[in-house]
Amino acid sequence: MLRIGPAGIPHSTPSPGGTLEGVRHCRKIGLGAMEVEFVQGVRMKDELAETVGEESLRTDVSLSVHAPYFINLCSDEESKLANSRRHILQSARAAHLMHASPVVFHPGFYQGRPKAECAKRAKKELQRVIDEMQQVGWTDVVLGPELTGKKSAYGDLDEIIELSRHFGIKAVQPVVDFGHYHARIARLKRSDDFVKILEQAEKVLGSDYKQAFHCHYSEIQFTDAGEGKHLPIGMGGPPFAPLLAALEERGYTGKIICESPKLEEDALIMQKAYDKMRTK
Numbered sequence: 597m598l599r600i601g602p603a604g605i606p607h608s609t610p611s612p613g614g615t616l617e618g619v620r621h622c623r624k625i626g627l628g629a630m631e632v633e634f635v636q637g638v639r640m641k642d643e644l645a646e647t648v649g650e651e652s653l654r655t656d657v658s659l660s661v662h663a664p665y666f667i668n669l670c671s672d673e674e675s676k677l678a679n680s681r682r683h684i685l686q687s688a689r690a691a692h693l694m695h696a697s698p699v700v701f702h703p704g705f706y707q708g709r710p711k712a713e714c715a716k717r718a719k720k721e722l723q724r725v726i727d728e729m730q731q732v733g734w735t736d737v738v739l740g741p742e743l744t745g746k747k748s749a750y751g752d753l754d755e756i757i758e759l760s761r762h763f764g765i766k767a768v769q770p771v772v773d774f775g776h777y778h779a780r781i782a783r784l785k786r787s788d789d790f791v792k793i794l795e796q797a798e799k800v801l802g803s804d805y806k807q808a809f810h811c812h813y814s815e816i817q818f819t820d821a822g823e824g825k826h827l828p829i830g831m832g833g834p835p836f837a838p839l840l841a842a843l844e845e846r847g848y849t850g851k852i853i854c855e856s857p858k859l860e861e862d863a864l865i866m867q868k869a870y871d872k873m874r875t876k
């Protein structure tokens with residue numbers, strides 16, 4: 597089965613409305629996943645992370661983490677690379693304590709560099725991060741480079757699949773953001789459009805991809821440069837129903853994180869459609 601959940605603490609979470617209450621609230625409203633957003637920096641204390649982890653097991657809400665936005669594994673500057681590694685490692689530490697995986701991150705920017713050069717640099721930096729994670733025993737946490745939404749950002753579909761192939765899917769898994777794909781690469785309408793993306797990953801990563809699946813979804817505004825604002829369901833596209841149909845037909849398990857501004861409201865619309873599809 598697929599789990600569906602919001603990108604962040606549900607808006608309707610009762611006070612005080614932190615991550616812990618968010619996890620409980622997801623279960624209460626019938627959602628089995630939540631992504632913990634560290635996009636402005638990792639500020640969670642270890643003790644809270646441990647408590648959140650216990651609660652996620654108790655309530656059976658599967659967690660993942662979104663690392664800070666300030667990551668650029670392709671940079672020319674060592675200080676920026678060091679900061680990027682630090683952001684990923686801090687996210688991985690919290691993820692390990694919360695039993696959360698993957699750690700989703702935007703891998704970097706081309707800034708005029710050839711694609712091959714960016715790939716080489718990202719692999720070098722990720723190797724250092726993975727080595728450190730292995731040394732401290734955070735091997736339960738997978739790194740998830742996300743399909744980025746702007747044409748200026750390193751991380752198109754081929755590039756994130758290649759990172760996963762290079763390190764193995766147990767260490768690095770590609771996180772397709774279907775809204776970003778829709779904005780950056782090609783418009784998604786029918787089930788076949790989604791199947792093409794899934795097949796591209798399956799071809800390289802095999803059936804492990806179907807089981808370890810983690811993706812982002814929302815409708816989205818776009819320009820020639822790629823992504824604009826994320827939109828609520830029904831306000832722009834891509835549609836979610838053909839995505840659910842494609843995943844169900846191909847036997848996917850894993851998680852869909854809903855990045856709509858309406859968070860849990862739209863996640864629940866998807867969850868209901870998914871439940872209905874499965875009882876047919």
Ligand SMILES: [Zn+2]
Nearest residue numbers: 662700702742
């Ligand atoms: Zn993201």
